[in-house]
Amino acid sequence: MEKKPFVTKSQIEEIARTHPTPFYIYDEKGIRENCKLVKEAFAWNKGFNEFFAVKATPNPYILDIINDYGFGFDCSSEAELILADAVGGPIMFSSNDTPAREYALCANLGGIINIDDITHIPFLEQILGPVFPEVMSCRYNPGGVFKLSNGIMDNPGDSKYGMTKEQLISAYTQLKAHGVKKVGLHAFLASNTVTNEYYPTLAGQLFELAAEISEKVGIEFAFINLSGGVGIGYRPEDTQNDIMAIGEGVRKQFERVLVPAGMGDVAIYTEMGRFMLAPYGMLITKAIHEKHIYKEYIGVDACAANLMRPAMYGAYHHITVLGKENEPCDHKYDITGSLCENNDKFAIDRMLPKIEMGDYLAIHDAGAHGFAMGYNYNGRLWSAELLLKEDGSVEEIRRAETLNDYFATFDNTKYASKLISD
Incomplete structure (x- = not known):
C-alpha cells in the first residue's frame, strides 16, 4: 500500500517557477470532503460542532474553508483568538497558565472559556467581576492511565491539564454562584489515537460524569466536548x-447514558486538528546534495525548522519522490536538512527510489502541526504556504519569510541599518 500525493511532479515543477522550495501545499478539495464527512458522522446530534484546533494549522485561509461548514475554532492563545475572530465563527478557549489579558479578550469576543484549573475561578473574578458569562466549561483529568481494549493509550495522571473529579464538582458549584447558567465538560486523554474506540470510550465516561454532576450540583450541561485525539x-x-x-459509537453511548438521564439535548463538540488537516498538507522540498560516507545521505532544501516532528519525536512522515512513484524503492537513505543538529533528519534508513539532484520530495501528512511548529534556529526562514484550490489553481496563502522579516525586531537598534535593507 502506498500513500498517493495530491500533486504531481509536473504540477510542482510549474509551481516552483514562482514559488521556490521548500513550501507547504494544502489540498482544498480534500479538506472540504473531510469537513463534510465529519459533519455527516455527527449529524444525529442537533447541536454538534467541530471546533478546529487552530494551533494545528494557524492560517486564516484554511480556517475560512473550515468555517464554511459552520465549524468553530479551538484557541489556546491571544494570537489564535485574533485569528479566529478575523475569520468569524464560534470560539472555544482551552488554555492553561493563561495570562489575564487572554481571558479578557476571549470574553470580549464572546468565546466560551474552558477553565483548566479550579484556581482559575478566583483569577477570573479579578478579570470578569462577580458575574461570569452565562456559558462556561471545565476541563477534566481522571488521573491514572487511559486504557482501551488494545492497551494503554496515554497517561492522564502525568498530564498538566484539567481537574480532579472533586475539583470539578466544586468548580461547577462556584460557577453557578457566579451566575453561570449552563456549563460544558471537556477532556483530552490521549493523542493521535488510531482506533475507532477512543471517542466512544471517552464519551461514555464523560456522559456518566456529566449526568452525575448535573444531579449533584443542579446545573444544566449545554455541551460535552470530546476535544481532539482522533x-x-x-x-x-x-x-x-x-x-x-466513531460518530456511531458516540451516538450509542449518548443514547445509553444521556437520553435516559433526561439530557438528550446536550450538544457534542469536538476539537480535531490532526484528523481534519494532517493528510491534506505536504511539505515539498528539493534534493540539493548527496553524501556518501558510512551511510547514504540526501540533503534537501527543507530542514527541521520547517517540519520538526521527525527531529523532536522521531515521528514517521511518508516521503514520495515525485515522478518516481512506480520505481522500486531499492536505495536506503537518510534524508537530511541543513541545521547544525544531527537529529535534523526527515527519514532514517528509508528505502526510496534512486534520488538524483533536483528531484522533488513530497513529505506527507504535514497539514497539521507541521508549519505551525516551525522555528528559526540557525537563522533558517519560514517557508511559504500554498493552497491547491478545487479548480486546480494555486494560491499563495502565506508568503515565505525574508531576511528583513527575521531581522525586523532589531529595527530600533544600532544594527538596523546594517541588517535591514530598504
Whole structure:
C-alpha cells in the first residue's frame, strides 16, 4: 500500500517557477470532503460542532474553508483568538497558565472559556467581576492511565491539564454562584489515537460524569466536548480511523447514558486538528546534495525548522519522490536538512527510489502541526504556504519569510541599518 500525493511532479515543477522550495501545499478539495464527512458522522446530534484546533494549522485561509461548514475554532492563545475572530465563527478557549489579558479578550469576543484549573475561578473574578458569562466549561483529568481494549493509550495522571473529579464538582458549584447558567465538560486523554474506540470510550465516561454532576450540583450541561485525539495513520500500512464508525459509537453511548438521564439535548463538540488537516498538507522540498560516507545521505532544501516532528519525536512522515512513484524503492537513505543538529533528519534508513539532484520530495501528512511548529534556529526562514484550490489553481496563502522579516525586531537598534535593507 502506498500513500498517493495530491500533486504531481509536473504540477510542482510549474509551481516552483514562482514559488521556490521548500513550501507547504494544502489540498482544498480534500479538506472540504473531510469537513463534510465529519459533519455527516455527527449529524444525529442537533447541536454538534467541530471546533478546529487552530494551533494545528494557524492560517486564516484554511480556517475560512473550515468555517464554511459552520465549524468553530479551538484557541489556546491571544494570537489564535485574533485569528479566529478575523475569520468569524464560534470560539472555544482551552488554555492553561493563561495570562489575564487572554481571558479578557476571549470574553470580549464572546468565546466560551474552558477553565483548566479550579484556581482559575478566583483569577477570573479579578478579570470578569462577580458575574461570569452565562456559558462556561471545565476541563477534566481522571488521573491514572487511559486504557482501551488494545492497551494503554496515554497517561492522564502525568498530564498538566484539567481537574480532579472533586475539583470539578466544586468548580461547577462556584460557577453557578457566579451566575453561570449552563456549563460544558471537556477532556483530552490521549493523542493521535488510531482506533475507532477512543471517542466512544471517552464519551461514555464523560456522559456518566456529566449526568452525575448535573444531579449533584443542579446545573444544566449545554455541551460535552470530546476535544481532539482522533489521529491518522502516518505509515502507508497503518489502519485509518473511520469517522462514521466513531460518530456511531458516540451516538450509542449518548443514547445509553444521556437520553435516559433526561439530557438528550446536550450538544457534542469536538476539537480535531490532526484528523481534519494532517493528510491534506505536504511539505515539498528539493534534493540539493548527496553524501556518501558510512551511510547514504540526501540533503534537501527543507530542514527541521520547517517540519520538526521527525527531529523532536522521531515521528514517521511518508516521503514520495515525485515522478518516481512506480520505481522500486531499492536505495536506503537518510534524508537530511541543513541545521547544525544531527537529529535534523526527515527519514532514517528509508528505502526510496534512486534520488538524483533536483528531484522533488513530497513529505506527507504535514497539514497539521507541521508549519505551525516551525522555528528559526540557525537563522533558517519560514517557508511559504500554498493552497491547491478545487479548480486546480494555486494560491499563495502565506508568503515565505525574508531576511528583513527575521531581522525586523532589531529595527530600533544600532544594527538596523546594517541588517535591514530598504
